[in-house]
Amino acid sequence: MTPLLTCKQFLEELSDYLDENADPEVRARLEKHISECPNCFVICDTTKKTIRVYKGMDPYPIPNDVESRLMAALEKKMAAKAH
Amino acid sequence: MTVASQQPDVSDEAALVSQAREGDAKAFATLVRRYEAKIFRLAQHVTQNREDAEDVLQETFLKAYEHLDQFQGNSKFYTWLVRIAVNQALMKLRKRKTDRSVSLDDTIDTGEDTVAREIASWDENPEQRYSREEMNQILTAAIESLAPPYRTVFVLRDVDELSTEETAEALDLSIPAVKSRLLRARLQLRDKLTRYFKRKGDDAFAYL
Known part of the structure; x- marks a missing residue:
């Protein structure tokens, strides 16, 4: 019989588990662990939510003045390269 | 289904890069507009300073334009840009924090x-x-x-x-x-x- 994972071992595998990269055997052991360990269940669930809120984060809209300066610098560079 | 329609972004991007390499300013501007917000955000996260982030943004695209012929096309254009941006941002951090060197390999706690x-x-x-x-x-x-x-x-x-x-x-x-x-x-x-x-x-x- 495979020994139960410790919480530390569970946490080490958590990222792969959440990214769905854990292989099936490891996955089954992780799922068994969270079904029996309330703390790891909460950590797993809240880490999943952490990843989710960041995926929905807006990119900083680039301020117009920053973009104009970028484009001006590029035009200057392009003009220099063309000559 | 053609390969192009399965991966529209990648093929469109390769075309833009090769046009830009041949001196097509519009093609390069399209690439800039596609990634400027993400590069600016990344630069702000790494430098934690708006002024430095703006410098990093400019330097990244200027360097990218200058070294476009070195882009191999084996990786995504964005990955290549990120590499330039991260290097520029780390240089800024080093300049600011002259008392200690900063790198992405700073010793990190274990566990x-x-x-x-x-x-x-x-x-x-x-x-x-x-x-x-x-x-x-x-x-x-x-x-x-x-x-x-x-x-x-x-x-x-x-x-x-x-x-x-x-x-x-x-x-x-x-x-x-x-x-x-x-x-x-x-x-x-x-x-x-x-x-x-x-x-x-x-x-x-x-x-x-």
Whole structure:
């Protein structure tokens, strides 16, 4: 019989588990662990939510003045390269 | 179905890069507009300084334009840009913090920082408790409190959604290093966000 994972071992595998990269055997052991360990269940669930809120984060809209300066610098560079 | 229609972005991008390489300014401007906001965000996360971030943004695209012939096309154009941007940003950090060198290989703690300080359930949709603007402030402040090696990996993997392999390539790190930094970043952020998102009435021992 495979020994139960410790919480530390569970946490080490958590990222792969959440990214769905854990292989099936490891996955089954992780799922068994969270079904029996309330703390790891909460950590797993809240880490999943952490990843989710960041995926929905807006990119900083680039301020117009920053973009104009970028484009001006590029035009200057392009003009220099063309000559 | 043609290959082009399966991967429209990639083929469109390769065409834009080759047009830009031949001197087509419009093609390069299209590439700039596609990625400027992401590069600016990344630069702000790494430098934590708006003025430096703007410099990094400019330097990244100027260097990219100058060295376009060195882009191999084996990786995504964005990954290549990130590599330039991260190098520029680290140079800025080094200039600012002359008392100590800064690199993405700064010694990082092993293990202790993954210990959760607070274990409490969150609301099902914690983001609904805050306005969009408040959410962005909370999330940005949490990222900025991470050490640079974690911050950069986290932004590339979980905000920009690069793969582990692309992140490793962009940062010149091994895949295990990316994975371990990502894990620590995620766990630290989870811990930091718990104070904003925990379900009301729960305490650390509610489950015991």
